[in-house]
Each structure stands twice: as C-alpha cells, then as structure tokens.
Amino acid sequence: MQRLECLVDGCSATIEAETEEEVMAQAEEHAKSSHPELELDDETVEKIRSSIIQV
Secondary structure (H helix, E strand, C coil): CEEEECCCCCCCCEEEECCHHHHHHHHHHHHHHHCCCCCCCHHHHHHHHHCCEEC
C-alpha cells in the first residue's frame, strides 16, 4: 500500500492506493478539485512522487 499526505499547508487529505501510479492519479484529481491554483509542473510532480511512502 502506498500513502501520500497532501503537501499543501492546511490540507489534511491523505491518499492511499496499491500502486504509485494510482496514488499519483488520485493526487492529480485532488489537486484539480481542491487546489486549482497549484501548477502541476515537473518539479511539483516529482516533489509529490517523492513524498509517497510505503505503508
């Protein structure tokens, strides 16, 4: 199981899924709906990916 806690200050969202790809897909959806001002550029995507932990 993979887990990602939202990196945006003040947001307590947590995403869990079986694979990193699933977590990233859910993170993209979360960012679009909850943080539309967040730009998902390569640097941000890499920061998100590196914050995923194995649980």
